Amino acid sequence: MNEEIFRAYDIRGKYPTEINEDLAYTIGLSYGSYLQEKMQINRCIVSRDNRLSSDALTQSLVKGLTSTGLNVIDYGQTTTPMNYYARYLNQLPGIMVTASHNPKDENGFKFSLDKGVINARGEMITDFKNYTLAGNFLKGMGQCDHQNIFDKYLEYLKYALKFGQRKRKVVLDCGNGITALYARKVFSNFNLELEIINEASDGNFPNHHPDPAVPENMQQLSEAVKNSKADLGIAFDGDGDRLGVVMENGELMPIENYMILMIRELNKEVTNKTYLYDVKCSKSVADEINKFGARGICYRTGASFTEAKVLADNLPFGAEYSGHIFFRDRTNDVASAFYAALRLLELLSKTSEKLSKLCEDIPHYYNTPELKIPTTDALKVKVVANIKEYCQKRRYPINDIDGIRVNFTNGWALIRGSNTGNNLTFRAEADTPEGLTLLQNLFIPLINEYNK
Numbered sequence: 149m150n151e152e153i154f155r156a157y158d159i160r161g162k163y164p165t166e167i168n169e170d171l172a173y174t175i176g177l178s179y180g181s182y183l184q185e186k187m188q189i190n191r192c193i194v195s196r197d198n199r200l201s202s203d204a205l206t207q208s209l210v211k212g213l214t215s216t217g218l219n220v221i222d223y224g225q226t227t228t229p230m231n232y233y234a235r236y237l238n239q240l241p242g243i244m245v246t247a248s249h250n251p252k253d254e255n256g257f258k259f260s261l262d263k264g265v266i267n268a269r270g271e272m273i274t275d276f277k278n279y280t281l282a283g284n285f286l287k288g289m290g291q292c293d294h295q296n297i298f299d300k301y302l303e304y305l306k307y308a309l310k311f312g313q314r315k316r317k318v319v320l321d322c323g324n325g326i327t328a329l330y331a332r333k334v335f336s337n338f339n340l341e342l343e344i345i346n347e348a349s350d351g352n353f354p355n356h357h358p359d360p361a362v363p364e365n366m367q368q369l370s371e372a373v374k375n376s377k378a379d380l381g382i383a384f385d386g387d388g389d390r391l392g393v394v395m396e397n398g399e400l401m402p403i404e405n406y407m408i409l410m411i412r413e414l415n416k417e418v419t420n421k422t423y424l425y426d427v428k429c430s431k432s433v434a435d436e437i438n439k440f441g442a443r444g445i446c447y448r449t450g451a452s453f454t455e456a457k458v459l460a461d462n463l464p465f466g467a468e469y470s471g472h473i474f475f476r477d478r479t480n481d482v483a484s485a486f487y488a489a490l491r492l493l494e495l496l497s498k499t500s501e502k503l504s505k506l507c508e509d510i511p512h513y514y515n516t517p518e519l520k521i522p523t524t525d526a527l528k529v530k531v532v533a534n535i536k537e538y539c540q541k542r543r544y545p546i547n548d549i550d551g552i553r554v555n556f557t558n559g560w561a562l563i564r565g566s567n568t569g570n571n572l573t574f575r576a577e578a579d580t581p582e583g584l585t586l587l588q589n590l591f592i593p594l595i596n597e598y599n600k
Contacts (some may be wrong), residue, residue, distance in 0.1 A: 149174070149178055152525055153256070153279040156567035157269055157452050159516070160247055160256030163201045166362045167255045169208040170334065172245075175257060176212020178280040183241060184218060185286065186279075187261070191219045193234045193242025195226040195297075197387045200351040201255045202245045209245065209257075210292050217288020222298045225349075227326050227388030228258060229484035230267040234297045234306060236250070236482060239263045246326075246387040249359035250568065252352060265482050267324045269452040302334060305487055308478040309338070312498035317341035317378040318392075321490075323358025323371040324350040325386035327485070330522040334486050342491060345372050358385050360392025361470050363517070366400055374398040379496060380503050389451065390471035393483040393492065395504045402432045407467045408493065410475075414464050415440050418477050424458055424466030425555045426450075427562055428518060428575055432511040448550035450567060451483060469575075514584045515577035523572050523599050528565030531572055533597040535563050538594065554591075561587045563595060572599065 149171065159175065161167045195209060196202040206222070212218050223234050231244040240263060247254040261268045261276065273390060281483045318340055322328035328349040335342050345354045345368065356365045360383040373381040373394050380401075381394035385392075404425075409431075411423050423444035426449045427541040433585040437444040447457055451472040458466035464477040473488035475481040484573040496503065523531065536552050549551040551564020559578030566573050572595060577582040 149281070151277065151281070154273055154395045156259050157267060157450050158273075158274065160250060160254060160568065163205075163251055163255045167201075167205070168470050169204055172205040172257075174280065176209040177216055177285040178276070180213040180218035180290070180292060181284070182215030182261070182279055184216065187241075189241060189263070189357060190217070191221065191238075191240055193221050193223065193231060193238060193240050194245070195223040195231045195234070195242075197228070197562040198225055198329070198349045198351050199247065199252065199255055199386075199559065202351070205255060206245045209243065214290035214292055215288070216286040216290065219292045220290060222292055222293040222294050224294065225326060225329060226297060227330060227484075227486070229389055229482045229486070230330075230453065231258075231296050232482035233301050233484075235260060236265050236480065237297075237300060248387050248568075249357075249385045251357065251359070265480075266291065266455050268277060268450040269450060269456070293492040298330065298333070302337070304479070305334060305484065305490065306337060307493055309490055311339045311494050313339060314497050314500060315339050316380070316496050317343070318375070318492060318493060319343045319345060319376060319378045319381040320374045321366075321372070321381065321383040323365070323383060323386065324348055324353050324355060325358040325384065325388065327384040327388040330388075331384070331486070335490075338493065339497060343372070343376055343378065345369065353386070358383075360385055360390060361518070363400060365588055366392055366394060370394050370398040370400070380492075381477070382492075384485045385471070388485050389483045391473070391488055392471055395502075395507070396502050397504050399504070401405040401503065401507065402434050403467070403471050404512055405420050406473070406488075407433055407465075408436045408510055409495065409506060410465060410467075410473075410491065411436060411440075411442075412522065415476055422430060422460060422461065422462055422463050424454060424461075424463055425453065426468040427547065427550050427564070428469035428573075430513055430515060430559065430577055433515060435511045436527040445550070446553075448549060449564070451549075457485060481548035513577045513579060514581050516575055516584065516588065519574045520566065520569075520571040521574060521595060521599065522570065523565075524547060524570055527599055528570075528572055532563060532565055534598040535594055537589070556587075558583045559587055561591045563591060
């Protein structure tokens with residue numbers, strides 16, 4: 149077993165060299181034993197995405213789980229948020245077989261270690277890894293019950309949504325991921341003119357990779373929005389917990405602009421005017437929050453970390469640059485990209501303004517995309533530590549909640565180790581193009597110097 153498959157948010161690796169049926173069976177043995185021995189829980193939730201390897205992995209996983217005496221509720225093919233909702237509804241832990249937005253030749257397991265939605269993370273996964281490697285598993289004869297969650301999930305999505313009179317045209321891009329099975333069933337319930345592309349469920353992802361955080365993957369949606377004269381386009385990632393947005397003019401809408409539009413609306417209604425965003429986000433988010441006299445929390449990257457913080461502090465809203473969105477103002481959100489999309493469509497149904505017009509007064513800065521620099525797990529730690537030391541010697545103000553975010557009066561730079569792959573990630577932002585170039589010229593050579 150390659151221990152590097154145990155990452156900060158989940159278990160993930162290449163199929164079949166790192167993640168395969170034997171590994172899935174072992175994870176089942178470990179998870180089933182862990183729940184019963186350490187948590188006194190005898191049932192769990194299981195479901196899977198539509199990757200080509202997910203069905204076989206799930207069968208082996210369930211075999212391992214039931215071999216410990218654990219009982220399983222198998223919900224079949226679901227989005228990741230549907231899996232989360234099933235956990236929430238049953239108040240049970242669960243496993244989602246998915247590699248999320250990673251390439252099609254990868255797979256993995258998102259799992260919780262308590263009676264709720266939030267996935268294991270950080271030290272929790274380290275503890276589970278050590279338990280797995282010890283190999284002291286229980287033996288028993290559990291049962292597997294097959295159920296369906298969609299109808300209840302649809303009612304949950306519809307709760308407290310109140311669309312206005314303006315019917316908007318939206319193009320949805322499922323990217324041939326698992327959302328292809330459910331998008332039409334969900335969005336046809338609302339006052340929308342609907343067009344869907346890449347609606348066939350196909351784990352080969354033949355049209356483009358389903359990761360809306362990568363601009364190249366949004367080009368097809370952008371063209372579809374312009375050609376059909378739609379009001380906007382929304383793309384979902386492979387397992388349905390992240391989204392990306394295209395405006396009516398075909399331009400990509402930065403996810404920070406989505407956050408700002410939502411915060412503007414929420415701030416009219418909520419009592420706790422505190423909003424969370426991650427270290428990758430533009431200063432425009434903090435600017436908008438400060439403008440309202442509200443409070444912003446700049447937090448670490450990672451959906452499970454974000455959701456745990458939003459829940460612990462009872463925040464009305466939290467979001468990440470990658471497109472994970474969490475609402476808690478009306479209901480206990482389960483990180484659903486469908487729900488995040490519907491909240492934006494609800495907002496647009498109550499105004500005649502174009503989406504691009506609503507974004508016009510948002511502060512603009514010059515920034516890089518999230519740049520990924522190949523490395524190793526060991527070097528990731530070394531590079532970040534060395535850059536932290538470099539900045540401390542020069543007394544640069546830093547935020548080290550997740551990697552190093554170096555803050556200057558006219559911009560910032562972020563260097564952190566990816567938690568989902570063997571990469572360092574870099575992002576920078578400045579008031580001017582020249583300032584952005586200076587930040588890149590300072591930190592990218594430093595990264596390259598230490599990354600060897």
